[in-house]
Amino acid sequence: MKTVRIVALRSDRKRLLEHLQDSALVQVRKAEQSHDGFERVDMSRHMQVFERNVNLTEQALRILGSVAPEKGGMLSSFKGRRQVDPDEIGAIAAKSGEVIAVCSRLAELDKKRTDNTTEQTRIATQLVQLEAWQKLDIPLNTTGTRSTAIFVGTFPEQYSEADLQKAIAGENPKLEFALEIEHTEPQMTCAVIFVPVSQKVMAEDALRVLGFARPMGATSKIPKVKAERLREKAQRLKLESEMAEDEIRSYVEKREDIKTTQDYFRIRTDKYNVINNIDHSRHVFVIEGYVPEEDCEKLRALCERVADCVVEFGDADDSAPVKLKNNRFAEPAQGILTMYAAPGKADIDPTPVLAFFFYFFFGMMFSDAGYGILMVIATGLMMKLFKPDKKMRNNLRLFQYCGVSTTLWGLVFGSIFGDAPAALYNMFTGGSVTMDQLLPWPTLDPQKQALPLMIISIAFGLVHILVGMGCKFIVCFRQKDYAGAFFDTGLWMLLLVGFAVLAAGAALSPAVMTVGAVIAVACAVGLILTQGRDKKGIVGKLIGGLASLYDITSYISDLLSYSRLLALGLTTGVMAQVFNMLATMMGTNVIGFVFLIVIFLAGHLINIGLNALGAYVHTMRLQYVEMFSKFYEGGGKEFEPFSLNSKYIKIQED
């Protein structure tokens, strides 16, 4: 990584920035403060407009999606972005105003729809309230005539006419009144009460005690008429909503345009953001940033071609971002690495090592030739059919390579859809062959040879850990930390090798065992002598050295962790075998065949889902916890160049 400074004339700014964005060579650094004689140009007003447009288009897409969901479902997420010809951009820009107008209209229509829905709910509740007053032929807000006071309202209890009469009379025997019950239901009575005007106050008091209340939202219309009006209004609102929805639907064909416009504004926002972050004087402007070392000359050529400018490069500082660069084999695993952390300044790029062990361990855990071939075919088809973007393509390729490894391991373990070949053969011939009889090569059956396989798993683990420590050795060596390289890492590596030789000797010959023991003891003594070297005094140094030997426990637990290679491999095989057994259970008749097909497909799908997930997660864990802890610091930042950062369209080939 190099730093770069480009100084150019302001009149060339638009052209230069556009080319820089197209080429995605530079990551622009925001300078903390302006140089003398330079100042910032405030573009935030423009950016706000662009961002609002992006939001508007996002909203419009959501609205369109609610009316007419996009087809494609799950698989569409694999699809690559639409290719757009660079010449098309002018047309997109010219059209953007029109598209934004469509989006505004969509937002308007959507608002109308939601408003109408709220209004309709309100009307519905009103109608329910009016329902009780259907028989009443005076308006609800009637308070009386010249000589009669009229109370229209409800009581919080269910009364019959006689009951209510009694209740009111009970409150005030002097009251003269007539009443009419309109509607009753449990806990409610709707009634009209007539009293002489002279007794109005008395009546009010008596009614209040009984919990009388005038209806909410009473109007001067007769309930029946009012209800009719409300129904008409609801009908009209419904029609309006339908029309709004139809109009929204008529814009569905604009969906692609809206997406394109959204990206157009997104790209412009990025560009203006860069303008915001760079220094300007009256006539020139300065872009400072980072560029990968191999792209320096390309960048210089590009800048000098499109503008009068000065391009100068410098050495990158510690805060420079990192760009990972790997070959076809290792590149897919970059995603796994960056999910953990981008390499820090002291780190070596561990992607190749990571990639190899990722494929290897994944295959060993998933370990079925049938599943592996399915993975290879499925990922290959997706890459062919959907033309996915680089990131998705790398993910698919990761699983394709894992599929190859899975197939190989499946052949080693003698597992093709579990023991499907043997199970099917037995089903139709009534024989009792096993997979190792069918396959012409010697297999390693995890069920029968669990113990040897566990030892193999742990041996792979040892290699994995040693490779990790080897990386640490290189890192220390590069930093000229020779004590760290030889004492802290080298001795431990040798010690582990010593133990391994010792263990192998236990199975082979006592002589080998002695060799292992000698190595181990020598290394242990070396560790005791060197590990306390930071401590003060002879005693302190020795105690520090002795204490460091306790680390052996962490190495042992790391190694045991690799027994999951066996466990998960076994899980896949046994589950597959169980499903095969179930599938072939019903015999060779019609029902048996249907049963066979259904259970076979469903069972193996479940098995693939569960165990592919398990293999993925646990492979990742082995890399992150067991291996990266040995040497990888992380903490770097990824190189994020100033580029055409879009969601739906792709302007240049990457």
Next chain:
Amino acid sequence: MNGIFFAILGAAIATVLAGIGSAKGVGSAAQTAMGVLSEDSSMFGKMLVLTLLPGTQGLYGFIVGFLILVSSGLLGGSADVTLAQGIAYAGASLAIGFGGLFSGIAQGKAAVSGIAMTAKDEKNFSKGMVSVTLVEIYALLAFIVSLLVVIQIPNMAI
């Protein structure tokens, strides 16, 4: 008296106890994950991974149960198990039974926290995932012990 009863008991212990552990673990993780999904359904993939992590214990238990059935001959064999062998099967099943039960529940709790962490910031996903798998090793050790013993039992002179 032969040991069929104990062999079946062993298969049941392994499958049921480890199954309970996983069911509890996956259950609590799924509850939390659905809470997160109700806010942001785009995280379904990540939530699914974290939710399924405590599910392996049940698988391990099931596999030990299945291997007991196969190696004792209950499935398609003579089911010729001595009393001592039957008791040995039952004993072997205890490791993954209880190991799976408690590690499943514990892993479920860890998965719940991992889900909460991922919900806050999706970048935390890999850290959460790795932390949750730390619990797995204990289920794994229990499984290996059960497995190695079950495979050896038919060869034992008991």
